[in-house]
Amino acid sequence: MSDAENPAAAAPARRPTIRARIERIHDHAADTRSLWLRTIAHGMPRFAPGMFISIAIPLAEGARVRPYSIASSPEDGEPFEICFNRVPHGAGVAWLFARGVGDTIEFTGPFGAFTLDRTPEAETIFVAEGTGVAPIRPMARRALSDAGGPPIHLLYAADRADHLLYRDEFERLARTHPRFRFEPKIIAADALWAEVSGEVQARWLDADAKRNRNFYLCGVGKGVLDLRDRLRAGGYERRAVRYEQW
Numbered sequence: 001m002s003d004a005e006n007p008a009a010a011a012p013a014r015r016p017t018i019r020a021r022i023e024r025i026h027d028h029a030a031d032t033r034s035l036w037l038r039t040i041a042h043g044m045p046r047f048a049p050g051m052f053i054s055i056a057i058p059l060a061e062g063a064r065v066r067p068y069s070i071a072s073s074p075e076d077g078e079p080f081e082i083c084f085n086r087v088p089h090g091a092g093v094a095w096l097f098a099r100g101v102g103d104t105i106e107f108t109g110p111f112g113a114f115t116l117d118r119t120p121e122a123e124t125i126f127v128a129e130g131t132g133v134a135p136i137r138p139m140a141r142r143a144l145s146d147a148g149g150p151p152i153h154l155l156y157a158a159d160r161a162d163h164l165l166y167r168d169e170f171e172r173l174a175r176t177h178p179r180f181r182f183e184p185k186i187i188a189a190d191a192l193w194a195e196v197s198g199e200v201q202a203r204w205l206d207a208d209a210k211r212n213r214n215f216y217l218c219g220v221g222k223g224v225l226d227l228r229d230r231l232r233a234g235g236y237e238r239r240a241v242r243y244e245q246w
């Protein structure tokens with residue numbers, strides 16, 4: 001994950017620390033939560049769809065910093081939203097789950113190069129898994145912000161129905177924008193990336209020789225990198241296959 005395109009850990013130390021108060025909490029599922037954060041004093045710096053903030057997490061065994069994508073759009077203003085899920089032995093995210101409305105957190109950022117700032121000119125395929133849809137959600141909204149444009153796909157997989165986040169919103173977008181195709185899928189966790197990659201292979205590698213599409217991939221683990229490599233090896237340009245691996 002130390003790819004220059006994916007500089008998650010590369011939060012420059014000289015950026016100011018921003019304090020924010022938790023204004024609202026929503027549980028999507030027992031292990032998946034959104035927080036809405038309003039900055040205190042500073043104001044939220046400008047950011048592009050897809051960026052993340054680096055949250056300072058003061059644990060007894062030592063402070064850590066963890067990146068969380070901004071799940072809302074820049075035009076939504078404040079409070080802005082992050083969403084996250086519990087992770088086995090994940091002490092950092094457990095600390096985040098223990099915060100309540102009115103508590104403050106500290107972060108730096110926003111940061112990141114996994115962004116989509118302008119409406120794309122070419123067909124664009126977003127592929128996300130679970131909370132990996134967090135950076136993709138504002139990107140998809142931005143991609144659809146012009147009345148016309150190329151087809152936009154969101155292939156969105158999770159291991160359970162309640163881990164498919166923002167489903168109503170994506171379905172509404174698909175009804176409003178005929179060029180937007182939303183494809184939610186429930187796939188067992190251990191088969192998820194293999195199945196998703198097989199689907200991508202069949203539709204956007206094997207079915208034709210067109211190689212002018214853009215891909216944005218986000219999720220946990222090696223499956224993201226395998227799909228990235230498969231697309232690049234199949235003829236897509238390096239810069240046309242953007243990804244963020246958690």
Ligand SMILES: Cc1cc2nc3c(=O)[nH]c(=O)nc-3n(C[C@H](O)[C@H](O)[C@H](O)COP(=O)(O)OP(=O)(O)OC[C@H]3O[C@@H](n4cnc5c(N)ncnc54)[C@H](O)[C@@H]3O)c2cc1C
Pocket residue numbers: 008009052064066067068069070082083084085086087088089090091092093094131134135220221244245246
């Ligand atoms: C650029 C970037 C943006 C991120 N944005 C988000 C976000 O919006 N929401 C979010 O939930 N997480 C996000 N993450 C992951 C997050 O930063 C933490 O890694 C995660 O919350 C676990 O942290 P931890 O300190 O509790 O556990 P750690 O001990 O640091 O992590 C334990 C393991 O969990 C894996 N892991 C990381 N994230 C997840 C996940 N979501 N589900 C299952 N396994 C995971 C890691 O690969 C690692 O192997 C992002 C990561 C990166 C690099």
